Amino acid sequence: MVRESDGRPQEQDELRRKAPRRxxxxxxxxxxxxxxxxxxxxxxxxxxxxxxxxxxxxxxxxxxxxxxxxxxxxxxxxxxxxxxxxxxxxxxxxxxxxxxxxxxxxxxxxxxxxxxxxxxxxxxxxxxxxxxxxxxxxxxxxxxxxxxxxxxxxxxxxxxxxxxxxxxxxxxxxxxxxxxxxxxxxxxxxxxxxxxxxxxxxxxxxxxxxxxxxxxxxxxxxxxxxxGRSIPVEERELTPAVGLEAHREVIHQTIAESAAMEAQVRAGRTPRLPRALRGETGLLRWEAAVRQQMRLASETREEAVAAVTTMVNHLNRLSRQTQWVVGTPEGAAAVEEVIRYTVFASEVASLPAQRAWEQLWRDRPGGSGWEEHRLGEQLWLSAWEQWRAARSGR
Structure with a gap:
């Protein structure tokens, strides 16, 4: 199918962010x-x-x-x-x-x-x-x-x-x-x-x-x-990020975007990203997280983009598959562990879940074919449930 258009944005099924391009x-x-x-x-x-x-x-x-x-x-x-x-x-x-x-x-x-x-x-x-x-x-x-x-x-x-x-x-x-x-x-x-x-x-x-x-x-x-009059995001001067805050912000925005689109689907409307969540704010948050990843993890830009992409997709998908990621203490703890693993490769308590996601992400299918990888997804979700059980002392 070929479509000539005036440049209006097209929404995508699975979140696959990339660094802003010129x-x-x-x-x-x-x-x-x-x-x-x-x-x-x-x-x-x-x-x-x-x-x-x-x-x-x-x-x-x-x-x-x-x-x-x-x-x-x-x-x-x-x-x-x-x-x-x-x-x-x-x-x-x-x-x-x-x-x-x-x-x-x-x-x-x-x-x-x-x-x-x-x-x-x-x-x-x-x-x-x-x-x-x-x-x-x-x-x-x-x-x-x-x-x-x-x-x-x-x-x-x-x-x-x-x-x-x-x-x-x-x-x-x-x-x-x-x-x-x-x-x-x-x-x-x-x-x-x-x-x-x-x-x-x-x-x-x-x-x-x-x-x-x-x-x-x-x-x-x-x-x-x-x-052409706008300066590409990757060339702009940004306020230096403090600690891991840039990673937290890009995760929270990503989850908010996904939740908003799912709410539209449940309401019977065509899913599209709310305009309040579009624009340069998201791009600037993404760029800040990539730069901080490069600095703290001593990675190249390409490596940092891949790491941040994996991180945000991990938590975005986890928030869609569970009810506890948003608004709970254990959800906040999971976010912090995913970030620390992404930046420092830390031996976090959720290490089995981190590794299960890496395998799932490496083997991910194109388009919407995640159903074919249901076993790997179940192993990943099971690892998170075991982490939750250990946290609660069950």
């Missing part, structure tokens, strides 16, 4: 070459589209851009275009995604609540504004969007917080956000709007993609320029 291509000539290649690839792909693709009728052409598309087995599955001012949280800003007929029978289409959350993710990633989480399911049963001059009924999910508060809904000046799904001659079309009501949207079939392709290239160049 982003983007610094030399303008190389960036232009890369963007030209992407533009030509997109041009060829869209030229072969065998289903109509819709965009906003009468929008400012300067605000039009190809947002993303996806292909599977050589077949174009959907195309998304955007119109409006992407730099303004107040809008007006609209995205339109057109699905190939029958796509909904191959894979479930995204819930409208998730489409709104994707838009909030975009604003957070591209503008640095956290608008908070989307509320629960709120559907307006009768809304209309004009398509090729004719009104079409559309099912809409609205962020009613913004609608109640008016066009300047939050301190950031964000406009109301909504997402709607409609059907046009066998096609499924999903529209997301910011700062403009559904009734004011007019869609029409796109006859020429050229301005959308050029708009995408301009958008990517501007995003690259913004990112």
């Amino acid at each position: 982003g983007g291509l610094r030399e303008e000539g190389r960036l232009d070459d890369r963007l030209a290649e992407q533009e030509e690839f997109s041009r060829r792909t869209l030229a072969a589209a065998d289903f109509p693709v819709y965009g906003v009728e009468g929008a400012d052409p300067d605000g039009d851009a190809l947002a993303a598309f996806e292909t599977a087995n050589g077949e174009l599955r959907w195309v998304e275009v955007r119109s409006g001012d992407w730099t303004s949280p107040a809008g007006p800003y609209i995205t339109v995604r057109t699905y190939r007929p029958g796509t909904e029978y191959q894979d479930p289409l995204p819930e409208l609540e998730d489409v709104v959350e994707d838009e909030r993710d975009r604003v957070y990633e591209q503008l640095g504004i956290d608008e908070g989480d989307c509320p629960g399911r709120v559907r307006a049963l009768r809304e209309w969007i004009t398509v090729d001059g004719e009104p079409r009924a559309v099912e809409v999910h609205e962020d009613r917080r913004a609608l109640w508060a008016g066009p300047d809904a939050t301190a950031s000046g964000s406009g109301p956000v909504w997402a709607g799904r409609l059907w046009v001659d066998g096609l499924t079309v999903v529209v997301c709007g910011r700062g403009v009501p559904p009734g004011a949207v007019e869609l029409a079939r796109i006859g020429d993609f050229e301005r959308y392709l050029l708009g995408r290239t301009d958008l990517l160049r501007r995003l690259a320029a913004r990112r």
